[in-house]
Amino acid sequence: MVNIKTMQTNSRILGVLGGGQLGRMLIQSAINYNQDIHILDPDPDAPCKDFAREFTVGSLKDFDTVYAFGKKCDVITVEIESVNTDALERLEQEGKLVYPQPHILRLIQDKRAQKEFYKTNEIPTADFILTENKAEVIQNSDFLPAVNKLGKDGYDGRGVQVLRSADDLDKAFDAPGLLEKWIDFEREIAVTVARNANGDLAVYPSVECAFHPTANLVEFLFAPADITDEIEKKACEIARQIILRLNMVGILAVEMFVTKEGEILVNEIAPRPHNSGHHSIEANFTSQFEQHLRAVMNWPLGNTELRCPAAMINLLGEEGFTGPVVVEGKDEVMAEKGVYIHLYGKKITKPFRKMGHVTLLDDNVDNLKKRAQRIKDLLKIKSTL
Ligand SMILES: Nc1ncnc2c1ncn2[C@@H]1O[C@H](COP(=O)(O)OP(=O)(O)O)[C@@H](O)[C@H]1O
Ligand SMILES: [Mg+2]
Numbered sequence: 001m002v003n004i005k006t007m008q009t010n011s012r013i014l015g016v017l018g019g020g021q022l023g024r025m026l027i028q029s030a031i032n033y034n035q036d037i038h039i040l041d042p043d044p045d046a047p048c049k050d051f052a053r054e055f056t057v058g059s060l061k062d063f064d065t066v067y068a069f070g071k072k073c074d075v076i077t078v079e080i081e082s083v084n085t086d087a088l089e090r091l092e093q094e095g096k097l098v099y100p101q102p103h104i105l106r107l108i109q110d111k112r113a114q115k116e117f118y119k120t121n122e123i124p125t126a127d128f129i130l131t132e133n134k135a136e137v138i139q140n141s142d143f144l145p146a147v148n149k150l151g152k153d154g155y156d157g158r159g160v161q162v163l164r165s166a167d168d169l170d171k172a173f174d175a176p177g178l179l180e181k182w183i184d185f186e187r188e189i190a191v192t193v194a195r196n197a198n199g200d201l202a203v204y205p206s207v208e209c210a211f212h213p214t215a216n217l218v219e220f221l222f223a224p225a226d227i228t229d230e231i232e233k234k235a236c237e238i239a240r241q242i243i244l245r246l247n248m249v250g251i252l253a254v255e256m257f258v259t260k261e262g263e264i265l266v267n268e269i270a271p272r273p274h275n276s277g278h279h280s281i282e283a284n285f286t287s288q289f290e291q292h293l294r295a296v297m298n299w300p301l302g303n304t305e306l307r308c309p310a311a312m313i314n315l316l317g318e319e320g321f322t323g324p325v326v327v328e329g330k331d332e333v334m335a336e337k338g339v340y341i342h343l344y345g346k347k348i349t350k351p352f353r354k355m356g357h358v359t360l361l362d363d364n365v366d367n368l369k370k371r372a373q374r375i376k377d378l379l380k381i382k383s384t385l
Helices: 021-031 064-071 085-093 102-109 111-120 132-140 166-171 229-246 287-294 330-334 365-378
Strands: 014-017 037-043 052-055 075-078 128-131 145-151 160-163 177-181 187-195 200-205 209-213 218-223 249-259 264-270 310-316 323-328 339-343 353-361 378-384
Touching: 014 021, 014 064, 021 037, 037 064, 052 177, 064 085, 075 287, 085 102, 102 111, 111 128, 111 177, 132 249, 160 166, 166 249, 187 229, 187 287, 200 229, 218 249, 218 365, 229 249, 249 287, 249 339, 330 339, 353 365
Parallel strands: 014 037, 014 075, 037 052
Antiparallel strands: 128 177, 145 160, 145 177, 187 200, 187 209, 187 249, 209 218, 218 310, 249 264, 310 353, 323 378, 339 353
């Protein structure tokens, strides 16, 4: 009889708060380095369930649950920001390595604090006003057109709404949030940057994000972004500055707007692997997941260059379908050159739920756009119900 514990291959355990698709792709990278990963997630059917060395079902927001989970690990990271930072702080005080550091998670949990951070550190960002409630938003109607954002607990477009004119004021959020100048940007880009505890730093070339017109979710991503070398340089420098100011260890995605005047404004940051870096699994020399692993484990960082122009297509649950997943059009898409399908193993689809993604490699940038649209039209996530 073999005791499966003896099969453990790495002495240091990496614990991840959250067991969704980001954790799942992190595990895929970790396997190559014999790095064991423990996962905590409230969903017993989370995408990581069958792949973690240990999978614990429990709340990410409960102090005792997060603390007890972290105690059994050596290094702790996250794949989602809304976690109990008090528990992480305690773990850090007791000698555990927590990356990104708890103070950074706390900052990111609140869009208001995040915006103040940019202001204090002279990082270019859209002008804003903090608002405590709906009445305060209404008082600031001369600030419109603006984007009204909830301070906490908004994600994937939830908690963000455009207030174009006074007619829209009625839908203002009645909770602490902010009003941000509406930016008529030319494009949205993202730059990923990584840093390990040694202080080594690596920046990825920028990518361009195209959003779904109504769902406020990334629909397509193109790498490289169609911007000048000068803007590229500026964007990478801003990302570098942010990770340095935060003194952060791990991987950080920086979402930015490029205005028609060529100005860059930081929209928001995510201190973890991010949707804007999914193409890097196939398109870059080092994927964002492997890079995050290298950063938090304090291993040497990998090369970030793009190997080939790429597109990424998010596979979102089709509207009108909720229930057990059926993937339509897979065989046809799989037959194409340079297509890499990633399904996240979620049991139930819902409209706009992130169910998977496709990376497409093509030397010809014009072809990329056409082919990405075709893949999106062919490959559909529906349901038996
Ligand atoms: N100030 C703004 N001006 C114009 N569009 C914006 C502004 N802020 C956000 N958006 C749009 O809304 C999207 C979602 O906003 P974001 O703050 O990134 O929230 P989320 O946490 O949902 O990603 C952005 O990617 C962008 O397309
Ligand atoms: Mg965003």
